Amino acid sequence: MIEFRPATPTDAEAMAEVQNAIYRAGLRANPVDxxxxxxxxxxxxxxxxxxVADQDGQVVGFQSLKRAWPGNPYDVAEGWGIIGxxxxxxxxxxxxxxxxxxxSLSAAKAAGLRHIDxxxxxxxxxxxxxxxxxxxxxxxxxxxxxxxxxxxx
Numbered sequence: 001m002i003e004f005r006p007a008t009p010t011d012a013e014a015m016a017e018v019q020n021a022i023y024r025a026g027l028r029a030n031p032v033d034x035x036x037x038x039x040x041x042x043x044x045x046x047x048x049x050x051x052v053a054d055q056d057g058q059v060v061g062f063q064s065l066k067r068a069w070p071g072n073p074y075d076v077a078e079g080w081g082i083i084g085x086x087x088x089x090x091x092x093x094x095x096x097x098x099x100x101x102x103x104s105l106s107a108a109k110a111a112g113l114r115h116i117d118x119x120x121x122x123x124x125x126x127x128x129x130x131x132x133x134x135x136x137x138x139x140x141x142x143x144x145x146x147x148x149x150x151x152x153x
Contacts, residue, residue: 004099007050007062012037014059015052018088025089027124029145041084045069048081049107053096061087063100065107065116074119074148081108081116085130097130108153118149 007015012034019037022028032040041050041064053061064084068076076082083104087096108116118131122145136149 001056002060002094002096002099003054004051004103005054007042007052007064009038009042011052011059011062012042015041015062015086018059018061018086021088021090022086027089027121027126029121040064048111048113049104051100051103053087053091053100055091060091061085061096061100063097063104065104067111067113068117074117074146076117076119076148077115079113080150081111081113083116083118085118085127092126098134101134105153114153116151116153118151119146120149121145122147 015037016032016034019028019032023031046066046069048065048067050064051062052059066082068078068080068082070078072082074082085097085100118136120127120131131149134151136151138147139150140148142148
């Protein structure tokens with residue numbers, strides 16, 4: 001059974017492990033640690049929603065939705081949403097991403113967001129397929145590493 005709930009600071013280690021499993025699978029450029037997860041995903045200043053998928057007490061995925069801030073590293077316009085989805089490779093293709101996105105989409109609408117950016121690794125075929133299935137489309141030039149996608153609400 002999978003429970004979807006708001007992420008808490010105590011989830012940082014498990015969230016880092018999800019991202020590191022993605023890194024080990026060759027679908028993420030760099031490993032992370034709990035401190036980076038806290039800073040990047042659990043910092044409340046710009047957070048709209050951060051939801052974990054918990055399977056029998058184990059975090060198997062999470063999705064973060066933030067409001068773009070001045071000078072963000074994704075070059076996303078202020079006021080847009082910035083979304084990131086991270087599913088442990090062993091838990092993929094179980095509908096977890098769809099459930100997480102339904103929660104984030106509801107939060108985005110409640111927060112008054114009009115657009116959401118997903119900056120997707122060019123070589124991450126599962127992520128490219130996932131965001132396409134959620135309705136995201138490429139909208140501006142990226143580089144050889146990242147392909148920016150958007151969803152208009």
